Amino acid sequence: MGVQAVIFDWGGTLTPWHDIELADLWRAICTAHLPPDDVEKAAAALADAELALGRRCDEEQRSATLPEVFEIAGVEPTEALLATHFETWTPHTHTDPAVPGLFTALRERGISVGVLSNTIWSRELHERIFARDDVxxxxxxxxxSSEIPWTKPHAKAFRAAMDAVGATDPASCVYVGDRPYDDIHGAKSAGLRAVQIRHQTTHAFERPGLTPPDALIHALDELLPHIERWHAP
Known part of the structure; x- marks a missing residue:
C-alpha cells in the first residue's frame, strides 16, 4: 500500500520550536486589559491553570480547552482579551518555510496530509494560522485535542487523525513529531510509522523505555526521502 497519509504534530514540528515562559505571556496579555493591581494575580492564575491542565493532558491523556483555563483561573475571557492572546502568541506560531513545498510534494504523490495536535486552542484559531500562512x-x-476527549499518546487520538484524512490502515500512515513520548511512542504504539524531528530541547522530553522512531530528522526538508522510500512499490 505504500504511504497513504502523513500526519504532523503542530507546535515544534510545523512551527519552529520556541522556549516560552507562560507567566510572561499571560502578564503581557493581562496588562493590556486589566487594572494594574489585578495583573500579577490574574497572570499567575492563568499560567498555573494552563500548566495544571497540561499536566492532566500528559498524565491522564485527557484533553483541555482554553475556556477551561479561564474558568479555573477565574478570569473573564472578553473578546478583546482573546484577541490580544492571539496577537501575543503570533510570533511563536509561524509555519516553517519548508511546509508549503513539503505538503505540495506529498499531495502530488497521492499522499494525504493531516495534523494531530495536543492543544487547548480551538480549530478556528489553528485554521486562522494555517490560512494566514497559506497552507x-x-x-x-x-x-x-481540544475537540476530542483524548490527547496523544492515546491511540484513539491517532485513530481520529487517521479518520480525518480518510486513512484506514495505520501501517500505511506516518506520524511526524518532536516529542519522544506523545508523538513517537504514541504513534508507534498505535501502529503508525513515526519520524522524529529533533530540536534543541527534545532531550528534555526523553524518558527510558520508549519506542524509537523509524527515522530521525533535524529539519522538515529532510523528511521527503524517507517518505519516498516507504512509498515506493
Whole structure:
C-alpha cells in the first residue's frame, strides 16, 4: 500500500520550536486589559491553570480547552482579551518555510496530509494560522485535542487523525513529531510509522523505555526521502 497519509504534530514540528515562559505571556496579555493591581494575580492564575491542565493532558491523556483555563483561573475571557492572546502568541506560531513545498510534494504523490495536535486552542484559531500562512488548503484533515476527549499518546487520538484524512490502515500512515513520548511512542504504539524531528530541547522530553522512531530528522526538508522510500512499490 505504500504511504497513504502523513500526519504532523503542530507546535515544534510545523512551527519552529520556541522556549516560552507562560507567566510572561499571560502578564503581557493581562496588562493590556486589566487594572494594574489585578495583573500579577490574574497572570499567575492563568499560567498555573494552563500548566495544571497540561499536566492532566500528559498524565491522564485527557484533553483541555482554553475556556477551561479561564474558568479555573477565574478570569473573564472578553473578546478583546482573546484577541490580544492571539496577537501575543503570533510570533511563536509561524509555519516553517519548508511546509508549503513539503505538503505540495506529498499531495502530488497521492499522499494525504493531516495534523494531530495536543492543544487547548480551538480549530478556528489553528485554521486562522494555517490560512494566514497559506497552507490551510493543503490539509486533507486535522484533529485538535481540544475537540476530542483524548490527547496523544492515546491511540484513539491517532485513530481520529487517521479518520480525518480518510486513512484506514495505520501501517500505511506516518506520524511526524518532536516529542519522544506523545508523538513517537504514541504513534508507534498505535501502529503508525513515526519520524522524529529533533530540536534543541527534545532531550528534555526523553524518558527510558520508549519506542524509537523509524527515522530521525533535524529539519522538515529532510523528511521527503524517507517518505519516498516507504512509498515506493
Amino acid at each position: 490551510l488548503h493543503l490539509l486533507d484533515g486535522a484533529v485538535y
